[in-house]
Amino acid sequence: MRYVDEYRDPAAARALLARIAAESRRPVRFMEFCGGHTHAVLRFGLRRLLAPTVRLSAGPGCPVCVTAAGDLDRAIALARVPGAILATFGDMVRVPGSRGTLETARAGGADVRAVTSPLDALAAARRHPERPVILLGVGFEATAPGVAATLERADAEGVPNLFLYSLHKRTLPAVRAVLGGGGVRVDGVIGPGHVAAVVGADAWRPVAEEYGVPCAVAGFEPLDILDAIARLVEMAEAGRAEVANAYPRSVRPEGNPAARAALDRVFCADDAAWRGLGVLPESGLALRPEFAHRDAAAAFAEALVEVAPGEEPAGCRCGDVLRGALEPPGCPLYRTACTPERPVGPCMVSSEGACAAHYRYGEAA
Amino acid sequence: MSEDVILLAHGGGGLLTHALIRDLFLRHLDNPVLAAQEDAAVVGMPGARLAFTTDSFVVSPLFFPGGDIGRLAVCGTVNDLAMAGATPRHLGAAFIIEEGLPYATLERVVVSMAETAREAGVTVVAGDTKVVGRGGADGLFITTSGIGALPAGEALGVGRLRPGDRLLVSGPVGDHGLAVLIAREGLPLRSRLESDCAPLGGLVAALLDACPGHVRCLRDPTRGGLAATLNEWAAGAGLGMAIDEGAVPVRREVRAACEMLGLDPLHAACEGRLVAAVAPGAAERALGALRGHPLGAGAQIIGEVTAEHPGRVVLRTALGARRLLEMPAGDLLSRIC
Numbered sequence: 264m265r266y267v268d269e270y271r272d273p274a275a276a277r278a279l280l281a282r283i284a285a286e287s288r289r290p291v292r293f294m295e296f297c298g299g300h301t302h303a304v305l306r307f308g309l310r311r312l313l314a315p316t317v318r319l320s321a322g323p324g325c326p327v328c329v330t331a332a333g334d335l336d337r338a339i340a341l342a343r344v345p346g347a348i349l350a351t352f353g354d355m356v357r358v359p360g361s362r363g364t365l366e367t368a369r370a371g372g373a374d375v376r377a378v379t380s381p382l383d384a385l386a387a388a389r390r391h392p393e394r395p396v397i398l399l400g401v402g403f404e405a406t407a408p409g410v411a412a413t414l415e416r417a418d419a420e421g422v423p424n425l426f427l428y429s430l431h432k433r434t435l436p437a438v439r440a441v442l443g444g445g446g447v448r449v450d451g452v453i454g455p456g457h458v459a460a461v462v463g464a465d466a467w468r469p470v471a472e473e474y475g476v477p478c479a480v481a482g483f484e485p486l487d488i489l490d491a492i493a494r495l496v497e498m499a500e501a502g503r504a505e506v507a508n509a510y511p512r513s514v515r516p517e518g519n520p521a522a523r524a525a526l527d528r529v530f531c532a533d534d535a536a537w538r539g540l541g542v543l544p545e546s547g548l549a550l551r552p553e554f555a556h557r558d559a560a561a562a563f564a565e566a567l568v569e570v571a572p573g574e575e576p577a578g579c580r581c582g583d584v585l586r587g588a589l590e591p592p593g594c595p596l597y598r599t600a601c602t603p604e605r606p607v608g609p610c611m612v613s614s615e616g617a618c619a620a621h622y623r624y625g626e627a628a
Numbered sequence: 629m630s631e632d633v634i635l636l637a638h639g640g641g642g643l644l645t646h647a648l649i650r651d652l653f654l655r656h657l658d659n660p661v662l663a664a665q666e667d668a669a670v671v672g673m674p675g676a677r678l679a680f681t682t683d684s685f686v687v688s689p690l691f692f693p694g695g696d697i698g699r700l701a702v703c704g705t706v707n708d709l710a711m712a713g714a715t716p717r718h719l720g721a722a723f724i725i726e727e728g729l730p731y732a733t734l735e736r737v738v739v740s741m742a743e744t745a746r747e748a749g750v751t752v753v754a755g756d757t758k759v760v761g762r763g764g765a766d767g768l769f770i771t772t773s774g775i776g777a778l779p780a781g782e783a784l785g786v787g788r789l790r791p792g793d794r795l796l797v798s799g800p801v802g803d804h805g806l807a808v809l810i811a812r813e814g815l816p817l818r819s820r821l822e823s824d825c826a827p828l829g830g831l832v833a834a835l836l837d838a839c840p841g842h843v844r845c846l847r848d849p850t851r852g853g854l855a856a857t858l859n860e861w862a863a864g865a866g867l868g869m870a871i872d873e874g875a876v877p878v879r880r881e882v883r884a885a886c887e888m889l890g891l892d893p894l895h896a897a898c899e900g901r902l903v904a905a906v907a908p909g910a911a912e913r914a915l916g917a918l919r920g921h922p923l924g925a926g927a928q929i930i931g932e933v934t935a936e937h938p939g940r941v942v943l944r945t946a947l948g949a950r951r952l953l954e955m956p957a958g959d960l961l962s963r964i965c
Contacts, residue, residue, distance in 0.1 A: 264884055267884075276947050305951065307945055308949020308951045309947070309949065312947060602957075603957030624951045624952055
């Protein structure tokens, strides 16, 4: 299969693994920023193939996982607005808030629909002009431009009943929180390929320049990830901290100017709450005043008045997993109280969640 | 009649019900036992040991590339019987029809059932029809039950699995699950992929004839796909299963669609494939028997039963790593059968 098989070639993988083993002398711990990377690493069994000096840990880059319970509670309240259709990406439906999930809200009569594209929400708004369609916007800079373009199209087409509840987030503030927060040793960061395709590899230079931590932007196939790890090992051994672009087929230094412009036209940075990291300044993407008429939180403010402050599920250590401070099997709830069928925390729900990846792929003895 | 739709009165037990049975069900599923229209079918069975099973079908859409709910309803039950090592003989079929279903749609489904039953060598000897109001069902649901004759000797089953047994699959996996998913509205994918939906009685007979006494266990990997079947075997036998990722046949279209949708082909349903565990010495003969049958042309040996890691399925990846192959957790592939 083209565009896949060439990045999974076993001979090329062995060559990269040999290079890593030959060059790596001091023990290092690299953070996979993206949940997508954590999944790929476990799915292809890369951890056990790597030199024993190279350890990988999960990071905060799973947008579903970092959504705070309180934000989910508000999304559930919006889903219960009479007549409303709440459109969201599939994984969000099962993520536990403080009291229930969108799935239980749906079973109770709310019209919650899983969509694969924000344009599906616009289509629903066109089909049901008498009903408000609320898009639950979750995702980093890689997802948000598509949502921005959808809102602009709704304006251009004169579709008034599409609203956004933006839980979109920016990646760099989360990396700063982890690297600057202390307590977690990170010798290198595997940078997010899809996000960097939008914001550019250069946007990650603060990781290297401010924190002295090397960064390699990576794609999501095994050879992409191994190439990034090889570059991180090289930099770590040489004591250099730079940003390497190990995903040049998708990522340019300056990113995607059209997508960045769409982001800037529709969104502005705002404080946002992260599960596990707390409220981080300028880490969220809020709608600009020009798009206030699309803001679900403003349009249905009365539905949100009653929502109590959110509480994270008792005993859940997703926050530590998201900071890379804990491996999923180290959580007392893992595989006991918390399973994919009955998830307690979001990391067990999302297809990008570290706990779900560990549960699904494990690593055979 | 063919331009009409099904009315609540078609399920009322009166004239319309009788006309529906006579003009549609009896006409297409014709056989003397069904034509007798007694409250229960009386059938003769060679030998005294029977296999019996039942299954409901709620697939959406009713018609999909490579099959339809009628073909699926026959194959599903026929294949469950065949996996027990039985020769499928007779089926019963119960129809729950939503008011307003076009008569022609129902007829297409029943004609397809009749064709598939002939292909499978079974007769539909009993049936029932209920009509529910609009919204009470989604078009058409079918439940089929079936009986088959078991040969003498030890029945196939999970209890017969032994370490060292070889695992075979009769062809590419995931065709049905992905064909139905792609046929659904809302997914912007196009493909020529067809469901593998087929009755497997003949294939099983060929396999059992070629390796008498050496076939341990058979299963058709429907919902949950190959991963679910192997996990069920591992848990049921208290043994491990180990398979080579690269040995499992998966069509290019299925792989590509799974990559895009974030699915695992090993979690996707088949409706015309079987997984076989056979004694080590009979593996090549079993492979030859499967490949010699049109429905097993793509058969492969994919792995073996192990004494290690009991209860777990281990996948050896193309890169030489080993990882667990878990049961699928999600419900992304709902209503595929």
